[in-house]
Amino acid sequence: MGTNTKSRWFVGASHEGLKECALYAFPHAGAGVTTVRQLCVELGDAYDAFGVRLPGRESRLEDPVETVMSELADKLAGELTRHAQGRPVVLFGHCAGSAVAYEVARRLDPGRVRALVVSSHPAPGSLRREPTWGLPRPDFLRQVVTDGYLPSQLLANEELLDIVEPALRADYRLVEEYELALYEAGHVDPVEVPTVAVFGRDDHTVEPGQIDAWSALTTGPFRVVSLPGGHDLPSSRPAELAAAVREALADGA
Template identity: 80%
Template sequence: MGTHTKSRWFVGVPHDGVQECVLYAFPHAGAGVATVRQLCVELSDSFDAFAVRLPGRESRLGEPVETVMAELADKLAGELLDHAQGRPVVLYGHCAGSSIAYEVARRLGPATVRALAVSSHPAPGSVRREPTWALPRPDFLRQVVTDGYLPSQLLANEELLDIVEPALRADYELVEAYELELYESGAAEPVAVPTVAVYGRDDHTVAPDRIEAWSALTTGPFRVVPLPGSHDLPTSHPADLAAVLRGTLAPVA
């Protein structure tokens, strides 16, 4: 079954048995599976939970990064179909991972995807994203810190920045170019799956009305859930986030 299927794209957590539904968790920009691993552990009683590992980070550090959303979403949709082995799927994305999860859901459709969950990110196309991915290192990394993707104390660690910056820039280009195009074209299309959007009450990086804007991207039931905490819900409040996802998504899945 999917739990035992080897894939460089998906990393599972150990648990007993095989669940009927598979959940895939997409981390934030520049991140690897470590940032959503505890959430997957919390959800493993209800789903076969897998973290998504994109090229250019962790064990895939030497692989070329992805910067074009359509190409990445096409690859992920194919990999995910093979990996799930016919079981229904739930997709969860945190911050920039929300846009990737949404595009994969568009490709797979309701026959495969039973629900979509997103957190801490504006609905694609609802706000104009100014491109920052091509800025010089100091300016770019200051924006990354402002967005909550990088602790400010790491800015002095040039050796570490050399490792993490390529994946960060790639993900920023991936999401900024994609969302700017959607904003200017107005071409965002709804998906016919139940959707839940979660945000932290103390998150100052995204306004609540931009979370509400996800309602325009689904023709299924929609719910917004505020949680205690700030931007980094999968790492700071994994149990609270898992409870929301489990309670909202498990009955649908």
């Protein structure tokens, strides 16, 4: 992947020419842009598509991790506004990345956000989940495996876990504390943008009702799209996911 503008936050899929609209893909907890790379490639015919690289992973492994949603979303909104160079944007978030994308959308001018697309994640504030980010390593990583973020066979690779665990814990804390606060407040501010909520029909980590609950988080058009497959649609079904995104946005969500 390469970029047409320099940024440590965004890594773009290779493409020719400057597209009218830019798309930013927020990966799941603990992940880097490699997990959304193929989706960005698939969408490169319609958008300048960029994966979002948070601190503490890949080439930003030494950067301090972010654990406070409001602070991260403020930074991302500013970086994204500069990076998009005045173009309208589509924000795509997968799993925990959906919550980050939603908070960034709240901070942008609604007229600049063509759509918010969320994938495989309950609507923030729609359910209570006890925090797991502070659990001892074995318990925490078992939860990560259950949530679909880490293959179980990697639990025996201590060297790799030493690398990936800090970003995973940071992202879990980021989203768990944020969503618990929303649930306890009993109110979530909607965004004024078209929203598409996508899930895999074989995904056992999220219920259809939790996907439908995203409708309360937007005052714009809302659509639910179900696809064949499980939880990790950007990696397992990138072509089908890209086609669903293009179709939904072409129809105005």
